Amino acid sequence: MPDYDSDALTGLDEWLGGIMLSLSPAKRRRASLKLGQALRRANLARIKANVEPDGGAMEKRKARLDRRGRVRKKAGGKMFRKLRYARQWQIAARPDSVELSPSGRSTIPEVHQFGEKGFVGRTPDGRKVFTKYPQRRLLGFSREDEQLAIDIAVQLLDDA
Numbered sequence: 001m002p003d004y005d006s007d008a009l010t011g012l013d014e015w016l017g018g019i020m021l022s023l024s025p026a027k028r029r030r031a032s033l034k035l036g037q038a039l040r041r042a043n044l045a046r047i048k049a050n051v052e053p054d055g056g057a058m059e060k061r062k063a064r065l066d067r068r069g070r071v072r073k074k075a076g077g078k079m080f081r082k083l084r085y086a087r088q089w090q091i092a093a094r095p096d097s098v099e100l101s102p103s104g105r106s107t108i109p110e111v112h113q114f115g116e117k118g119f120v121g122r123t124p125d126g127r128k129v130f131t132k133y134p135q136r137r138l139l140g141f142s143r144e145d146e147q148l149a150i151d152i153a154v155q156l157l158d159d160a
Contacts, residue, residue, distance in 0.1 A: 023156065028095040035152050036091035036098040042148060043100065043139050048084045053140025067124070083109060083138070100139060112136040 023031065043053075050058045064073040082088060083102070092099040102109040111118040115135030122128055 025095045027156075029093055031152065031156050032095065032098040033091060033093035035149060036093050036100055038148050038152060039098070039141075039145055040086060040089050040091060040100055042142070042145055044084055044086065044089070046142075047080050047138055048078075050079055052137045053142045053145075054137075055142065058136040059134040079136075080108070080112075080138070109138055113138050 046053065052058055058079065060076045061079060063071050063075040066072045083106075088103060088106075090101055090103040092101070107118065110116065111133050113136070115133055117130050117132050120129050120131050
């Protein structure tokens with residue numbers, strides 16, 4: 001899985017930055033918000049389809065077992081049911097940037113995005129149980145998103 005770094009978006013950033021500088025701060029913020037909403041829509045569609053930003057499938061869920069070790073829920077299935085809604089993600093649009101982040105105190109997006117250790121439940125004697133989750137990239141910038149940003153910039157030029 002390729003890592004997305006700032007070098008990959010340098011050309012787009014310079015080109016889009018030139019367009020944004022010609023706008024007033026209020027219009028730049030509005031444009032950032034519009035881009036953020038479009039990126040949120042694209043990322044939520046990927047989350048719903050269980051697809052990572054690079055186009056590969058997310059690692060499937062493990063089967064849930066009961067206390068006796070029998071299968072309670074089959075492996076696979078849809079993940080992130082509540083994270084598929086726009087209200088679960090907030091957009092911080094500024095004249096010079098846009099940021100998409102989970103709203104509230106939920107740790108689920110962070111644990112899955114970075115493949116960290118997370119809380120799963122308690123044992124019958126009350127001890128906490130943690131597990132290491134595989135890395136499932138929820139948010140990212142794909143090739144389609146790059147085209148989306150260009151389309152929004154073209155709309156800005158048409159409006160100006």
